[in-house]
Amino acid sequence: MDNYTLTLHNLTKLFGRRLIFTDINAEFKSGSIYGFAGSNGSGKSTLAKIVAGVISPTKGKVIHTLNSKIINSDNLHEYLGFVSPYLILYDEFSAEENILHFLKIRGIDADKDKIDSLFNDFNLYDRRNDLLKGYSSGMKQRIKFIFALVHNPSLLVFDEPTSNLDSKGKDTVYKIVEEEAKSKLVILASNEESDLSLCHETVFVEKFNQQEKNKK
Amino acid sequence: MKSYSLFKKDWQSELRTRYAINALAMFILVTISVILFSIGQEKISKLLTGGLLWVVIFFSAMSGLARAFVSEEERGTTLTLHLIAKPSTIFTGKLLFNIVLVYLMNISIVILYSLLFESFSIENVGLFFLAGLFGSFGIAVSSTIIAAIISKASAKGTLYPVLAFPILLPLILILLELTKYSINGKTIAASFIELAFLVSYDVVMLTASYMLFDFIWKD
Numbered sequence: 001m002d003n004y005t006l007t008l009h010n011l012t013k014l015f016g017r018r019l020i021f022t023d024i025n026a027e028f029k030s031g032s033i034y035g036f037a038g039s040n041g042s043g044k045s046t047l048a049k050i051v052a053g054v055i056s057p058t059k060g061k062v063i064h065t066l067n068s069k070i071i072n073s074d075n076l077h078e079y080l081g082f083v084s085p086y087l088i089l090y091d092e093f094s095a096e097e098n099i100l101h102f103l104k105i106r107g108i109d110a111d112k113d114k115i116d117s118l119f120n121d122f123n124l125y126d127r128r129n130d131l132l133k134g135y136s137s138g139m140k141q142r143i144k145f146i147f148a149l150v151h152n153p154s155l156l157v158f159d160e161p162t163s164n165l166d167s168k169g170k171d172t173v174y175k176i177v178e179e180e181a182k183s184k185l186v187i188l189a190s191n192e193e194s195d196l197s198l199c200h201e202t203v204f205v206e207k208f209n210q211q212e213k214n215k216k
Numbered sequence: 217m218k219s220y221s222l223f224k225k226d227w228q229s230e231l232r233t234r235y236a237i238n239a240l241a242m243f244i245l246v247t248i249s250v251i252l253f254s255i256g257q258e259k260i261s262k263l264l265t266g267g268l269l270w271v272v273i274f275f276s277a278m279s280g281l282a283r284a285f286v287s288e289e290e291r292g293t294t295l296t297l298h299l300i301a302k303p304s305t306i307f308t309g310k311l312l313f314n315i316v317l318v319y320l321m322n323i324s325i326v327i328l329y330s331l332l333f334e335s336f337s338i339e340n341v342g343l344f345f346l347a348g349l350f351g352s353f354g355i356a357v358s359s360t361i362i363a364a365i366i367s368k369a370s371a372k373g374t375l376y377p378v379l380a381f382p383i384l385l386p387l388i389l390i391l392l393e394l395t396k397y398s399i400n401g402k403t404i405a406a407s408f409i410e411l412a413f414l415v416s417y418d419v420v421m422l423t424a425s426y427m428l429f430d431f432i433w434k435d
Binding site (some may be wrong): 003052053054056074075077080082087088089090091092093101102104106107130147164 | 217218221222224225228229232291292293295296298299300301303304305307309411432
């Protein structure tokens, strides 16, 4: 098992003058599921995006290490799988074409068996050649998990992973999250109790905004 | 190779959506038609047709080349690109796409132009070819980096030509000069300074774009 560690050091984020959170310090290690919890607008997704390197923090640092070696932010995409409702794939391609294009852009040879097995796991195998524009929102959410898992990343960041999913879809996601967490670092950003019940540890993002308000 | 895969994805996507190709084709047809109608039966000079050629190329480029990044931003797929490749791969892939598009666009414009304008005749084809080769590359590089900058803005359509004009102006001026030389039959050796300027512009823009793109791409 790879030893993936994610360290948040004095992480602060402001949008304009609005403080989202301040001074988050935490360390996450592979083999566990961590939760980012909080009400709507508390900054869960912002924190997830910062962890994924998609946006920068206003202050502080995010350090990713794999087997004690620091991962350069330019190469983070090789180690990261990300799912969120605001992640959008290409509607003009079929589900399988999307995945194959992404693998080629990543410079990874497509493993047909692995791709087929993921399509089977997420109950999309029969619809893999359909254009994405014909997919329902739940199906689009499921294809995002294939997108996040197909390159076998060491860090999985799932922001509201079960949005748009039916109960069968949710069960599949929970099963996969628990399976992946045996060897990987999994982060779930959600306000769904059923999602957070999988987590071994939870960061309540609101707490890091409230502290600042209390100081004032 | 990764950049080439991104280019292939973009090209396949373009063939299905016709996002940029249709805009470019329509713009080329419309501008050339307007010029033809406005000239009417007048006989215009060779040098004027050379100047008008670059007017058509500049505005056609403005209408289609911003799509490389703007279409990703409008469709909301920018985040997806962030998650699959490093910034330099993305820029190279998008640049390859724009280079192919600019060359196709310029070849079509020159062919249409030669067919429709009797007075458009080039004496030194070699010089015109070199000017087109390096000039088109410069247009592609500049358009790609400007597209990346404006894709985050709200008034993309207005901002693109406004921002592109001062950046492309030195390139267009030198291309006008080289087109004039090639129409007059001046030799390549005699146009060395202008050609050197053109190559220097390409190198400077390419270097600056790679240095700048990291900052534009990351929030």
